[in-house]
Amino acid sequence: FTALDIKCLENGGFLFFLFPYTEGSTKGYQLMKTDADLKPLEYLLPYSDNLDANSLLMTRSFNAGPSGSVVSANMYIDDYVTVLDGKGTIMNQFEFNFGKYRIPDDIRASISLHAEEFIHFRSICAPVLIQDSWVCGQLFNKGVYSFFLADRKERILYIPEETPELISLVECSSGKMVLLLHAAPGNPYASALGLAEAASDYLIIIEEAISDK
Structure with a gap:
């Protein structure tokens, strides 16, 4: 295999x-x-039978799961995240409901044939990390890939307003968040962290960036 x-x-x-x-x-x-x-x-x-063959070959990942679990698993352009315990037994499955912006099944099954329609919808991408009080991950947001952070208790979703394509989530696990800041003149995220402009990307590792309190 x-x-x-x-x-x-x-x-x-x-x-x-x-x-x-x-x-x-x-x-x-x-x-x-x-x-x-x-x-x-x-x-x-x-x-699923209704996932485009090309999307099946794209990103999927294991990440740290909520309290009492070990791992969550999700893949590209699929609105479900599955949480498993340390023995590999499924504990829960979460669905991200984007309402009217959810990708219709006929488009999801053949994205390459519906490229112009596809960019008007939303879906999660790998990696996505679900914790007891918050969620973070990658979002396909109407044609733009964006990092997101959601407060589950307050039901608030945070998405970068400007140039979301310049920051992406690589991984969340073991209390660490790994972000990729893409090289670009005037990258606001690099500036906010006090980093100089560079010809190559920055890989940022943030430890205990968000507490679950």
Whole structure:
């Protein structure tokens, strides 16, 4: 089998994010749980039939999960994030409801044929991190990819107002947030952090950036 991401489990086993076009027993599933010797124990989350073939090949990731869990898993242009415990058992699944801006199933199933319509909708992208009181991640927002932060208690969504394409979330795990600041003249996010203009991108690691209190 071919895996796109891997997570070590508490019992010594592994959780794999599978390549969408594998054959055999793994075909059609997003996740596979194995023992320490890589013997398959369980296949989880069948791939949806209404996802574009090209989008299936794009980003998907494991990230830290809410309290009592270990990992959350999501992929590109799919509005669901699945939360699993340390043994790889599914605990919960969250749906991001974008209302009238949700990508219709017919467009989601064939994005390349509906490119002009596609840019008028919203969807989450990998990575997305869900905690008890907040959520952060990448958002496809009407043709623009943007970092977002949501306060679950206050029900407030924060999105960069200007040049959102200049900042992106790479990963959230182990109490750290990894951001990528793209090289561009006058990048406001680099300036806010006191960083000089550079010819290459900045990779910023922020520890304990947001508390869950």
